[in-house]
Amino acid sequence: MGMTMTQKILAAHAGKDAVRPGQLIQAKLDLVLGNDITTPVAINEFESAGFEKVFDSKRIALVMDHFTPNKDIKAATQCKQCRTFAKRFxxxxxxxxGxxxxxxxxxxxxxxxxxGEAVIGADSHTCTYGALGAFSTGVGSTDMGAAMAAGETWFKVPSAIQVHLTGKLRPYVSGKDVILTLIGMIxxxxxxxxxxxxxxxxxxELSIYDRLTICNMAIEAGAKNGIxxxxxVTRAYVEGRVDRPWxxxxxxxxxEYERTVEIDLGAVDCTVAYPHLPENARSARSGADVAIDQVVIGSCTNGQLADMAAAAAILKGRHLAPGVRGIIIPATQEIYRSCMHEGYTDIFLDAGCVVSTPTCGPCLGGHMGCLAAGERCVSTTNRNFVGRMGHVESEVYLASPAVAAASGVAGHLCHPEEVMNK
Known part of the structure; x- marks a missing residue:
């Protein structure tokens, strides 16, 4: 029996000709990732184990993105610990x-x-990189700490579900709608x-940014990875970025697949995940009675320049409804700069939004957009669990940038056509 794409990558990194679902393997890693929340725990485990060196200083990435710029003393302390470790090694x-x-x-x-690379990160949405044809998955901080020293870790080889895509996306529909539809199905x-x-x-028919969004939320269906x-499309993206053989x-x-799920992209409409699970997928057309207080457009799921463009197209010449707060977060400094050059920043400001430095802050209810009791937010983030973005009595509706922007203008959950056809 042949192997899936994931199984082939794992076999290569384990030095084996073949692997099978359920098999335990030790695999070498191309990159180990941590952030300002998870890395301090990994450093503590690294040091308590008595490790004296990292496996490769060029294959560890530490990204201070969750609570930066530092929101309080604890956040500052965590980042200082990461800076010290990074300098030491x-x-x-x-x-x-900056x-x-x-x-x-x-x-x-x-x-x-x-x-073709194998990546782990002490963050559950590390599965994002499957969009590039890599195996990537989230791990705990203890595993990260050990991997920083060893350059390898163990896996149980996963079985696979084949998601067979046909057709073409309709106007205003994006990868976010596809993954919300899939999670709603399974x-x-x-x-x-x-x-x-x-x-x-x-x-x-999917852009690399659609794919990044889809793989980012594979974990929301319980998946080990998406790929x-x-x-x-992949080659065009990595060309000029990746400077090593792959x-x-x-x-x-x-x-062998456990099952096949068929999705006709042409049948996917703008979709929203209602509280309090990503599987509560409904049409964006059914939200007229859902008044909202805030929209957040950004995050690791939908903070790319294409997402900013989708939001700007809706917000241009329009303003947020009275009482609605709009928070726009370009995902990187490069995207932030591009937003300024493309005129998106002016569009966002004219529409009554604030534009933030790159941060994960509001996604996990950390800072830059926490919700009070009874408030509702349409967010392009990836989770809408109870209390995810603030008070346990707040509500988060997951949606695409186009839906979030249109909802901000309408003052209630809505399909972009409702705004654009006026």
Whole structure:
């Protein structure tokens, strides 16, 4: 029996000709990632184990993105610990205020992830990099600490679900709508410890940013990872970014999948995940009675320049409804600068929004947009659990940048056509 794309990458990194679902392997790593929340714990474990050196200072990335610029003394202390560690071991890829970006947008942008590589990160949304044809997954801080020293870690080889895509996206529909639709179909545990492997003619209709968004939220279906085949879209993105050889892996024709999920992209409409789970997927057209207090457009899920462009197209010449707060967060410094050059920043400010430095802050209810009791937010982030963005009695509605921007203008949850056709 043949192997899936994920299984092939894992076999190569384990030095084996083949692996099978359920098999325990030890695999070498191309990159180990941590952020300002998870890295301090990993450093503590690293030091308590008595490690004296890292496996490769060029293959560790530490990104200070969650609570920076430092929101309080605890955040400042955590970042100081990371800075000290990075300086001690000459970590090449240390990103702090002024050079930082939201980690899962920053690493692909900087060419730190390439097709065929194996990446772990002490952040659950590390699965984002499957969009580039890499195996990437989130781990705990203890595993990160050990991996920084050893350069390898263990995995149980996952089985796979094939997501077969056909058709083309309709206007205003994006990768966010596709992944919310998929999670609505299979549930938040529908792919538990499995690989979501995307195939079919529809793959070529998705931009690299659609793919990054889709893989980012693979974990919201319980998946170990999400992964797309390497094609011309992938190659165009990594060209000029990745400066090292890489290998494109492809699933065998007789690869074994637990099941196949069929999605016609042409049938996907703008979709919203209602509180309090990403699987509560409904049409954006059914939200007229859902008045909102805030919109957040950004995060590792939807903070790319394409996302900023989608929001700007809706907000241009329009203003947020009275009482609605708008928070725009470009995911990296480069995207922030591009927003200024493209005129998006002026559009956002004219619409009554604030534009923030790159940060994860509001996504996890940390800072820069926490919600009070009874407040509702339409957010382009990835989770809407109870209390995720603030008070336990607040509500988060997950949506695309186009839906979030349109909802901000309308003052209630709505489809972009409702705003654009006026």
């Amino acid at each position: 000459d970590i090449d890829h240390f990103y702090d205020t 050079a930082v970006g939201i980690e899962h947008a920053l690493l692909p942008e900087q060419g730190l992830v390439a097709p 549930g938040v545990d529908g792919a538990r410890y499995q690989s979501l492997e995307f195939t079919g003619s529809g793959v070529g 797309f085949p390497v094609d011309d 290998t494109a892996f492809a699933a065998d024709a007789d690869a």
